[in-house]
Amino acid sequence: xxxxxxxxxxxxxxxxxxxxxxxxxxxxxxxLFWYRQTMMRxxxxxxxxxxxxxxxxxxxxxxxxxxxxxxxxxxxLKIQPSEPRDxxxxxxxxxxxxxxxxxxxxxxxxxxxV
Amino acid sequence: AQSVTQLGSHVSVSEGALVLLxxxxxxxxxxYLFWYVQYPNxxxxxxxxxxxxxxxxxxxxxxxxxxxxSETSFHLTKPSAHMSDAAEYFxxxxxxxxxxxxxxxxxxxxxxx
Numbered sequence: 001x002x003x004x005x006x007x008x009x010x011x012x013x014x015x016x017x018x019x020x021x022x023x024x025x026x027x028x029x030x031x032l033f034w035y036r037q038t039m040m041r042x043x044x045x046x047x048x049x050x051x052x053x054x055x056x057x058x059x060x061x062x063x064x065x066x067x068x069x070x071x072x073x074x075x076x077l078k079i080q081p082s083e084p085r086d087x088x089x090x091x092x093x094x095x096x097x098x099x100x101x102x103x104x105x106x107x108x109x110x111x112x113x114v
Numbered sequence: 115a116q117s118v119t120q121l122g123s124h125v126s127v128s129e130g131a132l133v134l135l136x137x138x139x140x141x142x143x144x145x146y147l148f149w150y151v152q153y154p155n156x157x158x159x160x161x162x163x164x165x166x167x168x169x170x171x172x173x174x175x176x177x178x179x180x181x182x183x184s185e186t187s188f189h190l191t192k193p194s195a196h197m198s199d200a201a202e203y204f205x206x207x208x209x210x211x212x213x214x215x216x217x218x219x220x221x222x223x224x225x226x227x
Contacts, residue, residue, distance in 0.1 A: 100146055
């Protein structure tokens with residue numbers, strides 16, 4: 001398996017634009033996590049899904065952020081409109097058995113909002 | 115409320131010296147505990163985990179950690195540091211049956227020659 005695949009790897013956008021980050025989890029995994037990493041706040045859990053259903057989105061910072069998982073092989077994290085403070089590295093991770101065994105991380109998307 | 119606390123955002127050791135990275139957690143139920151490592155410009159990868167059973171857990175690259183319930187700790191150790199161990203290390207906990215995986219702030223390990 002190719003592992004968790006995130007796209008794009010890098011994204012530079014202007015303030016106010018819509019940004020969509022994509023994630024393909026490992027086949028057969030039933031849990032998917034979105035994290036944001038910054039120097040100031042560390043690694044924050046934004047939202048996680050189990051069997052394509054959002055279980056906890058309490059970490060989503062504002063209504064500008066939304067996440068979907070239309071099927072077991074694809075998830076998106078959307079920011080609309082984007083702001084400079086959204087600049088961060090966004091990681092997607094997937095796991096079997098809700099992360100109790102191991103969460104596998106993608107390479108991340110480095111987002112810069114100017 | 116902070117569920118995982120890592121003491122020391124940056125630890126520096128000499129090559130061959132003992133590595134000790136500290137992690138304390140707060141949980142009202144038996145936790146599942148993890149250590150992950152992140153190399154520059156990469157995602158995180160699992161070093162080791164504690165679920166149930168033996169409290170001393172061995173992981174990859176010579177690392178181990180001991181779950182101490184009385185101290186609510188899960189410190190990571192390695193007897194002899196290698197230059198390739200330089201990375202950022204994250205302690206993590208799953209708080210409930212729902213599988214919410216929460217990470218500490220991370221500790222950056224530097225290894226001096």
